[in-house]
Amino acid sequence: MKQKVVVFSQIDTEVLERLKQRYHVMVINPKEGDVNMQIREQVADADGMIGAGRVLNQNNLETAKQLKIISSVSVGYDNYDLSYLNQAKVWLSHTPHVLTNATADLAFTLLMSAARQVPYLDQWTKTGQWLRTVGQAQFGQEIFGQNLGIIGLGNIGAAIARRGFHGFNMNILYHGRHEKLELAQALNARFCGLDELLVQSDFVVVAVDLNAHTKHLIDAKAFEKMKPHAVFVNVSRGAVVDEQALIQALEQKQIFAAGLDVYDKEPLQDSGLFQLPNVVTLPHIGSATEVTRKKMAELAYQNLVKALDGDQPQYLVNPEFK
Incomplete structure (x- = not known):
């Protein structure tokens, strides 16, 4: 049988x-x-x-x-x-x-799309608003040579770091439970506390597991520490981030933009995120190739x-x- x-x-x-x-x-x-x-x-x-x-x-x-x-x-x-x-x-x-490489590719897609306002400018162009040379409102953030902070330097975090270091000459900061000395040496990466990473990074990418220690790891206080031109990316789990705090940070321009593939409740049907031009929202497709x-x-x-x-x-x- x-x-x-x-x-x-x-x-x-x-x-x-x-x-x-x-x-x-x-x-x-x-x-x-x-x-x-x-x-x-x-x-x-x-x-x-x-x-x-x-x-x-x-x-x-x-x-x-x-x-x-x-x-x-x-x-x-x-x-x-x-x-x-x-x-x-x-x-x-x-x-x-x-799924390491597919997810790391998507993380960098989100990072670049949010930094250069790709979805917003796509709609801006398609709706006939390109009437003259673009102005400062359409400017994005520089990526090459900037500080990339990665929270969670596991397999996916390390793959994201490699893309930033080798592809864009970025300075890598990382935070996690343990130092990864051999990996860090290969990427010239610096281990630091979470607060220092948030303060120093131009781009913050979250790639941690969801557990009791990481739930709402990124909250209102975390967004307050970030640079006003910072771009935040989450490819881990939605509950790692306080979603309402993120919405508030984007609304108040505490940070420049965000790129998200994961959310507190999925599928995401109705959210304050949908009203914001400075956030890229994807439907949890990290491994979807x-x-x-x-x-x-x-x-x-x-x-x-x-x-x-x-x-x-x-x-x-x-x-x-x-």
């Missing part, structure tokens, strides 16, 4: 077909009613789950009797109640590393298969359960 796998979000079609060949697959479909009710019903006899973007916790998983693994097609895992999964002895796997999403889906597939075959997957969040 085939093992049962619940697919709880859209995944790569090729991977889905391979799952169907190997397992009894049930796909959660929002068009068929309450998603949590569907999950509660389907996990009752499920052996594995695969997907991303859903909150999974005791509320929708307590019916599971034989669940072995949740294979997340993501790097971040703050959507999952890890303490409950540990209690229930369910493995949680994720897909690190394969065809190549990267296929790599993520493949890695999630391999994690799932290993667990259901009785082996330990390579990329476990909670490897203590065997």
